[in-house]
Amino acid sequence: xxxxxxxxxxxxxxxxxxxxxxxxxxxxxxxxxxxxxxxxxxxxxxxxxxxxxxxxxxxxxxxxxxxxxxxxxxxxxxxxxxxxxxxxxxxxxxxxxxxxxxxxxxxxxxxxxxxxxxxxxxxxxxxxxxxxxxxxxxxxxxxxxxxxxxxxxxxxxxxxxxxxxxxxxxxxxxxxxxxxxxxxxxxxxxxxxxxxxxxxxxxxxxxxxxxxxxxxxxxxxxxxxxxxxxxxxxxxxxxxxxxxxxxxxxxxxxxxxxxxxxxxxxxxxxxxxxxxxxxxxxxxxxxxxxxxxxxxxxxxxxxxxxxxxxxxxxxxxxxxxxxxxxxxxxxxxxxxxxxxxxxxxxxxxxxxxxxxxxxxxxxxxxxxxxxxxxxxxxxxxxxxxxxxxxxxxxxxxxxxxxxxxxxxxxxxxxxxxxxxxxxxxxxxxxxxxxxxxxxxxxxxxxxxxxxxxxxxxxxxxxxxxxxxxxxxxxxxxxxxxxxxxxxxxxxxxxxxxxxxxxxxxxxxxxxxxxxxxxxxx
Numbered sequence: 001x002x003x004x005x006x007x008x009x010x011x012x013x014x015x016x017x018x019x020x021x022x023x024x025x026x027x028x029x030x031x032x033x034x035x036x037x038x039x040x041x042x043x044x045x046x047x048x049x050x051x052x053x054x055x056x057x058x059x060x061x062x063x064x065x066x067x068x069x070x071x072x073x074x075x076x077x078x079x080x081x082x083x084x085x086x087x088x089x090x091x092x093x094x095x096x097x098x099x100x101x102x103x104x105x106x107x108x109x110x111x112x113x114x115x116x117x118x119x120x121x122x123x124x125x126x127x128x129x130x131x132x133x134x135x136x137x138x139x140x141x142x143x144x145x146x147x148x149x150x151x152x153x154x155x156x157x158x159x160x161x162x163x164x165x166x167x168x169x170x171x172x173x174x175x176x177x178x179x180x181x182x183x184x185x186x187x188x189x190x191x192x193x194x195x196x197x198x199x200x201x202x203x204x205x206x207x208x209x210x211x212x213x214x215x216x217x218x219x220x221x222x223x224x225x226x227x228x229x230x231x232x233x234x235x236x237x238x239x240x241x242x243x244x245x246x247x248x249x250x251x252x253x254x255x256x257x258x259x260x261x262x263x264x265x266x267x268x269x270x271x272x273x274x275x276x277x278x279x280x281x282x283x284x285x286x287x288x289x290x291x292x293x294x295x296x297x298x299x300x301x302x303x304x305x306x307x308x309x310x311x312x313x314x315x316x317x318x319x320x321x322x323x324x325x326x327x328x329x330x331x332x333x334x335x336x337x338x339x340x341x342x343x344x345x346x347x348x349x350x351x352x353x354x355x356x357x358x359x360x361x362x363x364x365x366x367x368x369x370x371x372x373x374x375x376x377x378x379x380x381x382x383x384x385x386x387x388x389x390x391x392x393x394x395x396x397x398x399x400x401x402x403x404x405x406x407x408x409x410x411x412x413x414x415x416x417x418x419x420x421x422x423x424x425x426x427x428x429x430x431x432x433x434x435x436x437x438x439x440x441x442x443x444x445x446x447x448x449x450x451x452x453x454x455x456x457x458x459x460x461x462x463x464x465x466x467x468x469x470x471x472x473x474x475x476x477x478x479x480x481x482x483x484x485x486x487x488x489x490x491x492x493x494x495x496x497x498x499x500x501x502x503x504x505x506x507x508x509x510x511x512x513x514x515x516x517x518x519x520x521x
Contacts, residue, residue, distance in 0.1 A: 004032050030055075037061065041071035048072040054080045062086045065097060085155045094156040101162055102126050102171070109175025112195070114186035125178035129171045133160045137239055137265060152266050169199040210518065213398065214246070217521045221247035224520050227316040227330035229253030229274065232261055234332060237516035239267045246521055250325055252277060252312045277315040283308055286318040290346065313339055317346035320502040327503035329520040332511055336374050336495065339506045350501045354386040357495030358394060359481035361488060369395050369402075369468045370484075373477040374495045374506075381425030388430065388470050390498050392437045395468055405448035405466035406441025407476075412457060413442075419472060426470075438462050445469070493518060 005013075007021045026032045033039060033052040041048060041064040048064065048071040056062075062077060062084055064070030070088040077084050087095035106126050110118055138151040151157040160167060173196060179185040193215075226238045229251030238249035239262070250273045251258050259269035275282065291304040299307075307314045313334070319325040331339055336357070349355045357374025360367065371391045376383055384406065392402035406423045410416065423442040430439050440448075440461045447453045448466040471477035485492035496519065497505055505519040 002029070003027060004029070039063070041065050043071060045069035045071065050076055050080045053077050053084065056084075059083045059085070063097065064088050085158060087158065091162070095158050096162065097159060098162055101130060101160065101167065105167055105171035106175050108168075108199075109172035110179060112172060113176045113179050113188065113190065115179040116184045116186065119179075119182055119184065121178045121182045122175045125174040126171050129174035130160060133164065133166055133170055134158055136166075137236060137243070137267075138164075152264075168202060169196050172199055210398070210521070213521050214244075217246040218244075221245065222326035223248045223250060223324075225250045225252060225316040225319050225325045225328040225330075226516075226520075227252050227312045227328055228333050229312075230257045230261065231332055232265065233511070233513050234516065235261045235267070236265055236513035237329075237520070238272065239265065240513055240517050241520055242271065244517070246517070247326075248273065250275065250319070252316055254278075275315070275319075277312055278309050280315075282315075282319065282322070282324060285322065286315065289322060290314070290318060294345065307345070311342055313342040314346055317343050317502070317504065320504070321346055327505070327520065329505050329507060329516055331505075331507035332509055332516070335509060336506050340375070340497075343500075343504055343506070347504065348501050349499050353390060353499040354383055355497065355499035356383075356387050356390070357497055358391055359477075359485075359492055359494035360398075360496065361481075361484050361490055361492050363488065363490035366465075367395075367398070367400055367467060368484075369400075370477060370481050371468075371470055372474065373471070373481045374497070375474070377474040379422070379473070381422045381429060384422060384426035384470060384472075385429040385433070386499075388426065388439060388468070389433070389435060391468050391470065392435070392439075394496070394498060396437075400467055402437040402468045403462050403464060403466045404437060404439035404441075404468040404470060405443055405462065406439070406470045406472075407445055407448060408442035408472055409444060411443050411447055423472065440466075441470070442472075 004024060004026050005017050005021050006024050006027070009021065024032075029047070030049075030052055033048075034055045035057050037057045038061045039048065039056070041062075044066050047066070048062070050072070053060070053062065053072065053076075060083070062072070064072050064086065065088065067089045070090065074086045074088065074093050077086050085095070086093075087097050089097055091098075106118065106122065110122065115122070134157065135153045138157070173192065176185070176190065176195070180188045224241065224247055226234050226249055228234045229238070230253040235251070235258070238251055241247065242249045252275050254276050255274055258274050262269040262272065277283070286308045287301075287305050290308060291299070291301055294304060295301075308318065313330050316325075316328045316330060320328055355375055356372035359370045359373045361370065369391050371387050372379060376387075379387060388404050388406070392404055395402040406426060408417075408420060408423060410420055413420070420442055427439070427441055438461055443457075447457065448462075448469065451465055454460055454462065454465075471480065481492065481494070493515075495506070495508075507516055507519050511519075
């Protein structure tokens with residue numbers, strides 16, 4: 001039936017409608033909409049007209065939930081007023097209200113604490129968790145779904161998108177807590193941090209691999225320089241880094257654009273340390289430090305002044321060298337090679353270490369480390385041995401027992417080739433060093449990764465498939481890492497720069513905010 005549910009109405013009434021009967025003189029939807037603040041449509045296409053919308057109160061809220069076509073479209077609303085907040089059930093409009101935002105996670109939380117029922121407190125907890133998420137910084141995955149445009153809480157974004165990766169961890173935890181508080185959970189105690197990690201890992205196995213690193217960052221927060229502080233993706237990463245408790249984010253850039261960018265994404269500029277390399281208080285000391293290093297390497301004082309004032313990567317590296325910061329993340333505006341050259345003007349390799357790059361591939365069931373993907377075009381035997389040792393150490397820090405394979409087109413001399421000598425010398429060096437991990441080579445990738453293929457070589461020292469792949473040259477390493485990133489189905493992290501005296505990471509130019517945070521941690 002149609003029309004206003006009013007006290008005294010008899011036509012088409014029942015006990016459920018009677019509970020909502022109002023004292024009113026209005027009899028039609030058109031009359032009822034005059035001056036209304038909110039309308040919730042649960043009927044059919046065209047039930048709400050433009051004239052009805054125009055008669056509503058200022059800043060009205062319109063939930064047009066009819067499917068597949070709403071009672072009125074956002075375009076029709078916009079044609080008569082611009083102050084309305086409009087939501088529909090459609091994915092092709094902003095503010096999609098869909099039960100997929102709630103039901104899977106509501107059930108997840110209820111099941112994980114063995115709740116005997118789903119009560120109002122649990123439903124409210126889910127609703128409040130959604131509301132809280134809508135006010136937080138929007139992750140890259142959501143921005144990408146909106147054509148790369150960053151979203152923030154406002155008329156076109158009042159509820160998280162169904163593909164928001166934060167839903168899986170935040171809503172079940174809120175529901176589980178509500179169930180426990182209500183006394184209906186048969187499993188009333190749980191480790192929230194462990195539960196959060198488990199939920200994250202269901203969607204992204206990378207979280208399980210990097211959990212130790214993230215927890216260590218929270219336990220020992222650092223001062224990290226975000227060198228490209230005028231870039232929005234960098235600002236979002238810096239905000240996320242700080243909000244998650246990993247440390248203090250230091251931004252390099254002109255003060256006005258940096259502050260405006262932070263304000264635009266909903267952050268308080270006063271919460272961040274900002275340095276303009278043209279006029280920072282650190283410039284005089286930086287010039288003195290860098291000139292002392294470069295004056296006998298063909299650089300005049302004016303050259304050094306120009307480098308400090310105009311090259312943010314050099315400025316950031318000097319902050320590390322002078323103890324003003326603990327680490328630096330850069331790379332989104334300049335390629336790896338150019339950025340690395342600038343960093344090397346300031347910083348040396350760590351004593352006894354070789355600088356190089358590692359790509360880490362995290363799949364559903366395995367984690368693979370590939371090196372060197374960035375620095376050495378044709379590493380010699382000693383460099384190969386160093387790269388193997390340092391990559392094995394990185395794998396161990398991340399909880400992986402390293403099994404190192406030196407890759408080649410050849411398997412133990414068949415077919416022979418001119419470039420096998422360096423690998424064999426590297427193996428001999430590792431033998432002499434008596435390293436504490438498994439290693440073998442030269443071998444092709446299928447023998448290194450496929451246990452069935454490896455049975456042809458019973459003398460191999462690898463007990464299982466290799467998880468550290470040492471490439472014979474930069475071309476094969478870089479190409480392999482990028483092919484795996486595009487075709488592998490997992491997540492590729494890196495390149496991770498290791499072997500430097502200070503902690504510097506040079507991210508790919510295509511990195512999103514979450515990638516930058518991961519590398520910064």
